[in-house]
Amino acid sequence: MQKDNQFVKEIADMKTDFPQWYTDVILKTELVDYGPVKGTMVIRPYGYEIWEHIQEELNRRFKATGHKNAYFPMFIPLSYLMKEAEHVEGFAPEVALVTHVGNTELEEKLVVRPTSETIICDMYAKWVQSYRDLPMLINQWANVVRWEKTTRPFLRTSEFLWQEGHTLHTTEEEARGEALKMLEVYREFMQNVLAMDVLTGIKTDKEKFAGAVETYSMEAMMLDGKSLQSGTTHYLGKNFASAFEIKYLDRDGQLKNPYQTSWGVSTRLIGALIMAHGDQRGLKLPPRVAPVQVVIIPIASHKEGVVEKSYEVADTLKKAGLRVEVDNRDQSAGWKFNEWEMKGAPLRLEIGPRDIENGVAMYSRRDTHEKGSIPLGDVATAVPALLDEIHENMYEQSKKFLHGNVDVCKNMDEFRTALDNQHFVKTMWCGCRECEDAIKAETAASARVMPFDQTPVGDKCVYCGKPATKVVYFAKSY
Amino acid sequence: MQKDNQFVKEIADMKTDFPQWYTDVILKTELVDYGPVKGTMVIRPYGYEIWEHIQEELNRRFKATGHKNAYFPMFIPLSYLMKEAEHVEGFAPEVALVTHVGNTELEEKLVVRPTSETIICDMYAKWVQSYRDLPMLINQWANVVRWEKTTRPFLRTSEFLWQEGHTLHTTEEEARGEALKMLEVYREFMQNVLAMDVLTGIKTDKEKFAGAVETYSMEAMMLDGKSLQSGTTHYLGKNFASAFEIKYLDRDGQLKNPYQTSWGVSTRLIGALIMAHGDQRGLKLPPRVAPVQVVIIPIASHKEGVVEKSYEVADTLKKAGLRVEVDNRDQSAGWKFNEWEMKGAPLRLEIGPRDIENGVAMYSRRDTHEKGSIPLGDVATAVPALLDEIHENMYEQSKKFLHGNVDVCKNMDEFRTALDNQHFVKTMWCGCRECEDAIKAETAASARVMPFDQTPVGDKCVYCGKPATKVVYFAKSY
Numbered sequence A, B: 001m002q003k004d005n006q007f008v009k010e011i012a013d014m015k016t017d018f019p020q021w022y023t024d025v026i027l028k029t030e031l032v033d034y035g036p037v038k039g040t041m042v043i044r045p046y047g048y049e050i051w052e053h054i055q056e057e058l059n060r061r062f063k064a065t066g067h068k069n070a071y072f073p074m075f076i077p078l079s080y081l082m083k084e085a086e087h088v089e090g091f092a093p094e095v096a097l098v099t100h101v102g103n104t105e106l107e108e109k110l111v112v113r114p115t116s117e118t119i120i121c122d123m124y125a126k127w128v129q130s131y132r133d134l135p136m137l138i139n140q141w142a143n144v145v146r147w148e149k150t151t152r153p154f155l156r157t158s159e160f161l162w163q164e165g166h167t168l169h170t171t172e173e174e175a176r177g178e179a180l181k182m183l184e185v186y187r188e189f190m191q192n193v194l195a196m197d198v199l200t201g202i203k204t205d206k207e208k209f210a211g212a213v214e215t216y217s218m219e220a221m222m223l224d225g226k227s228l229q230s231g232t233t234h235y236l237g238k239n240f241a242s243a244f245e246i247k248y249l250d251r252d253g254q255l256k257n258p259y260q261t262s263w264g265v266s267t268r269l270i271g272a273l274i275m276a277h278g279d280q281r282g283l284k285l286p287p288r289v290a291p292v293q294v295v296i297i298p299i300a301s302h303k304e305g306v307v308e309k310s311y312e313v314a315d316t317l318k319k320a321g322l323r324v325e326v327d328n329r330d331q332s333a334g335w336k337f338n339e340w341e342m343k344g345a346p347l348r349l350e351i352g353p354r355d356i357e358n359g360v361a362m363y364s365r366r367d368t369h370e371k372g373s374i375p376l377g378d379v380a381t382a383v384p385a386l387l388d389e390i391h392e393n394m395y396e397q398s399k400k401f402l403h404g405n406v407d408v409c410k411n412m413d414e415f416r417t418a419l420d421n422q423h424f425v426k427t428m429w430c431g432c433r434e435c436e437d438a439i440k441a442e443t444a445a446s447a448r449v450m451p452f453d454q455t456p457v458g459d460k461c462v463y464c465g466k467p468a469t470k471v472v473y474f475a476k477s478y
Helices: A006-010 A016-028 A045-062 A085-094 A117-127 A173-192 A239-243 A270-275 A306-319 A333-341 A353-358 A375-403 A413-422 A433-443 B006-010 B018-028 B045-064 B085-094 B117-127 B170-192 B239-243 B266-276 B306-319 B332-342 B353-358 B375-402 B410-420 B433-443
Strands: A030-033 A041-043 A075-077 A098-103 A104-111 A136-145 A159-169 A199-200 A214-221 A227-237 A259-266 A295-300 A322-328 A348-349 A361-363 A373-376 A405-408 A424-429 A446-451 A470-475 B030-033 B041-043 B075-077 B096-101 B104-112 B134-146 B159-169 B199-202 B213-220 B227-237 B260-265 B296-300 B324-326 B348-350 B358-363 B371-375 B405-407 B424-429 B446-453 B468-476
Touching: A016 A030, A016 A270, A030 B117, A041 A045, A041 A159, A045 A159, A045 A173, A045 A270, A098 B104, A104 B096, A117 A136, A117 A159, A117 A239, A117 B030, A136 B134, A159 A173, A159 B045, A173 A214, A173 A227, A173 A259, A214 A270, A214 A375, A214 A446, A214 A470, A227 A239, A227 A270, A227 B134, A239 A259, A259 A270, A259 A470, A270 A375, A295 A306, A295 A333, A306 A322, A306 A348, A306 A375, A333 A348, A348 A353, A348 A375, A353 A361, A361 A375, A373 A375, A375 A405, A405 A413, A413 A424, A413 A433, A433 A446, B018 B030, B018 B266, B041 B045, B041 B159, B045 B159, B045 B170, B045 B266, B117 B134, B117 B159, B117 B239, B159 B170, B170 B213, B170 B227, B170 B260, B213 B266, B213 B375, B213 B446, B213 B468, B227 B239, B227 B266, B239 B260, B260 B266, B266 B375, B296 B306, B296 B332, B306 B324, B306 B353, B306 B375, B332 B348, B348 B375, B353 B358, B358 B375, B371 B375, B375 B405, B405 B410, B410 B424, B410 B433, B433 B446
Parallel strands: A295 A322, A295 A348, A405 A424, B296 B324, B296 B348, B405 B424
Antiparallel strands: A030 A041, A075 A104, A098 A104, A098 B096, A136 A159, A159 A259, A199 A214, A199 A446, A214 A227, A227 A259, A348 A361, A361 A373, A424 A470, A446 A470, B030 B041, B075 B104, B096 B104, B134 B159, B159 B260, B199 B213, B199 B446, B213 B227, B227 B260, B348 B358, B358 B371, B424 B468, B446 B468
16 A cells, blocks of 8 residues: 555656656655756755765764865866866866956956866965975865766766865875775775765776876766766876976975875765665665654654653654654654655654553664564664664665676677676776777776776677786766 | 064064954964965865864754755856845845856856855745745855955955855744844854854944845954954845745735845854954964864973873873864974964963873963963863863953943044044944944944944934934944
């Protein structure tokens, strides 16, 4: 009977129309709305609170690894963008330009930051004098603008929110180590906060960041078998440092350019967790970022003591550090069950007159739909334990899904079949750009990442058949 | 001897050149730097962490009063700004305009938000259908852009960070109540977090927000006797709601425009606390927002156990929830004392071999320069208590300074003398715009606020001598 409720009906079938399922879910759960300017989004309170928890969790990790937050201006002189050749080529076509203030034309056009390497390097050139000023370990939380032709809320929008770390180091080893360390911080965050498993590794030259020597990436598998680049860290070498003349006096009395990194994740992560965990009923939020971790629904709420007991249990859970809401609206219990399943609350508690008599609350898990009862005296310990269990189960599901949907392919027939089955392809590649381009042109799949574990799965390039040099994951992607 | 140290020498004399004192302090303590585009600022880590603590404290208060955070796009179609007549007149000359993306001209020019009433109203018009959707209580943390001719870091910059609350209500009474409630939230925050006393009241029509029916403000007195508008809340009536056609179906079946408020504080608060608390040695940071609340300086740190004990005490204090730094750099203790006084750390602890023998740490308060000793076993309780004492003392100083520097003036001679003495003027006004304009033209002082307590201090207008209707505070201002 519950399957026929209005919400399920209103959400498109995820098996046959995944993009529409996504759009239905994000709009109906009020995570987001479209802004008036094409390609922009409004992050509504229910979506923004997920972002706030992502920020808290990442900030703790960034600070624990020695980084401090700062804020750099959003407007960058156009000439700055021009200083690093690959960088300008990558970003110039999609930058928004401020040309006027009121009716007055500006002397130099200003770029609304698409990323902040250039302006941050300009400041670092002022701040860094000596090896004592290094490493420089700064992160920024900010809005950035990249004008995209095809947009979708959270996944690709003209303006989005992100964090960007920018660091300077005295040695290449330390800088590469930083880029790898932050990739691991991201991966561990995906596992322990968003309950998602990811593939990590190195981007091909074609896919790397405009201006980087090397880009490390984590790629997540969405439920439709597409890959979502969820976070990247870049080893920039001295590319920007020399273009912006950042120099420090080393212990040996020589002036040197430092080695640099940058790394970022964005509001795209909200899209990632929706498309990795959701189901036909709607959102399935990972407990550690869910705005409402536990929803309490009073049953037969007109009966004496039911509402009071519901709020009493809510208070107990809040004191235990949980995010709890009592849904005491004038609607049927069934309506509320459906609404909160759609909104993805990880755990539902029901409290009715008989439960109070029995000294228990009934629970229902969003991840497994498993139901049971918890003695009211135990909620402060049993509910957090249940939420941890839900988290672990969601992570295990994600891991199983990812690794169960990768096909090792020896040739292009297998490659195409894998894609048709909505799987990732793990294969061998000769390393040349021509094969990579041809694969993308013919299959729409791109090289997602070259895994750190390069144990060969063959010896010939899947495309040209020449000797292979690299293990690569290919997939269609967002 | 300490008075002759390098830092004191490098900071301009605050008595004779307050603006230069301010500039010296903010740059030398690395709170901020100038951005490459005129009028922009870079908020460096030491300054940004103050902002982070301001955000945490305000977020807690906003959420406790029922508000949720959201994020709206930064780009607003130019036509939106035009919909509310006073609003466009106030903001159009100073808005930054995006006209191009890459080489392509946009069909409609986009305004970089100077404030978000217009775009938020556009969304509220979509979201609000029924009285059940009200009140709408949303806050946004964001960057905004207002192109100003004269700029100074934190106080007035082309781009700054702020929060803006935007609420809708079914009745005028409730909306006015919201604007007054949020003013009180701000005032209480100033007292209990920034340790500052402020004057609160209503702005004159001349000084109110472009588009408001009424603006409430809090004004702080800087050490040079100028006023700094530190936060405002606006009762907007139906001005924007009718321009943007926000309508809800009321219980009586009628479609109605809701009543609206908006309210904001910005990174200007960092400027406020610097100019309200500082002294000739530099910053004097209120403990509840200081990035380093306690600095521990090992004395004779080459002696066995000194550094270890310093870190041990730091750990104890961190576990007590404090922000602590051990300054173990290769510099003299005297150099460190001066540096941390300049940087405004509220409390310094010194730990040397003799202190360890005696089982104590020596302390020195930044606010009073009072020194003493704390048994090492007591630091976890004694140090938080001392920080509270420092906070209370700083607030009492601020209160004394504000109320000790207001002159009640009966005529323009007294008015001018008060300004010459760097005091605020409390006086009577007839309520007409001509007198207000003339006073500003002749004295450079503006009407800061009409206090809620309108107990008369005379019966004639200080300027024209006609019957007075209002008690007003006038002052020069930032």
